[in-house]
Amino acid sequence: MIKVLIADDQALVRGGFRVLVDNEPDMTVVGEAGDGAAAAEQAVACRPDVILMDVQMPGVDGIEGIRRIAAEPALSGVRILILTTFDEDDYVIAGLRAGASGFLLKNTDPAQLLHGIRVVAGGEELLSPGITRRLIARAAKPDAAVNHDVFAQLTTREREVVALAAQGLGNDEITRELVISPATTKTHISRALAKLGARDRAQLVALAYRYGLVKGGGE
Numbered sequence: 001m002i003k004v005l006i007a008d009d010q011a012l013v014r015g016g017f018r019v020l021v022d023n024e025p026d027m028t029v030v031g032e033a034g035d036g037a038a039a040a041e042q043a044v045a046c047r048p049d050v051i052l053m054d055v056q057m058p059g060v061d062g063i064e065g066i067r068r069i070a071a072e073p074a075l076s077g078v079r080i081l082i083l084t085t086f087d088e089d090d091y092v093i094a095g096l097r098a099g100a101s102g103f104l105l106k107n108t109d110p111a112q113l114l115h116g117i118r119v120v121a122g123g124e125e126l127l128s129p130g131i132t133r134r135l136i137a138r139a140a141k142p143d144a145a146v147n148h149d150v151f152a153q154l155t156t157r158e159r160e161v162v163a164l165a166a167q168g169l170g171n172d173e174i175t176r177e178l179v180i181s182p183a184t185t186k187t188h189i190s191r192a193l194a195k196l197g198a199r200d201r202a203q204l205v206a207l208a209y210r211y212g213l214v215k216g217g218g219e
Contacts, residue, residue, distance in 0.1 A: 007039035036065020070099030166208035
């Protein structure tokens with residue numbers, strides 16, 4: 001049973017998500033929160049598998065909520081999905097850096113939302129290729145030129161795989177692009193995660209932006 005915590009400042013939104021999730025035989029809502037502080041508190045109390053986290057909430061917003069949850073060792077297995085709209089790109093990037101496992105559009109199809117919950121609960125990432133490419137294109141600037149100290153521990157192939165993942169390519173697309181086997185792609189991703197100390201693929205994307213492995217604005 002996948003335990004879900006819903007964090008949103010609008011009671012009607014939380015109620016809609018609750019009905020959707022609770023109608024699934026393999027999911028249950030274990031808690032609700034109206035802001036990021038309450039989400040962090042509820043996460044400790046309820047120990048959910050997945051948190052659906054709104055970002056724009058009064059008081060403590062979702063980004064700070066994610067930071068608090070990611071900083072709690074006992075919650076290391078909790079996966080967080082940011083709920084976003086098209087005009088919240090900065091929040092998405094900040095959320096990925098803070099420790100979120102991916103993002104969904106608030107107006108996503110219900111079946112896709114449920115699929116997304118299952119995907120991240122299973123330990124995989126949830127990054128929409130189209131939105132990821134758009135985020136990269138709209139990123140004003142990376143924090144710096146390529147920081148070779150950060151990526152020096154990666155092999156050339158691992159850097160290529162991380163860069164492609166950051167451009168929104170899924171494993172199948174990376175496999176075709178580099179003409180390698182699916183197992184090899186997964187191995188490179190896993191090794192890059194371990195070497196960079198990233199908790200999941202979403203953080204690989206954030207690192208690729210932040211340290212210039214992938215540049216915004218089509219550079």
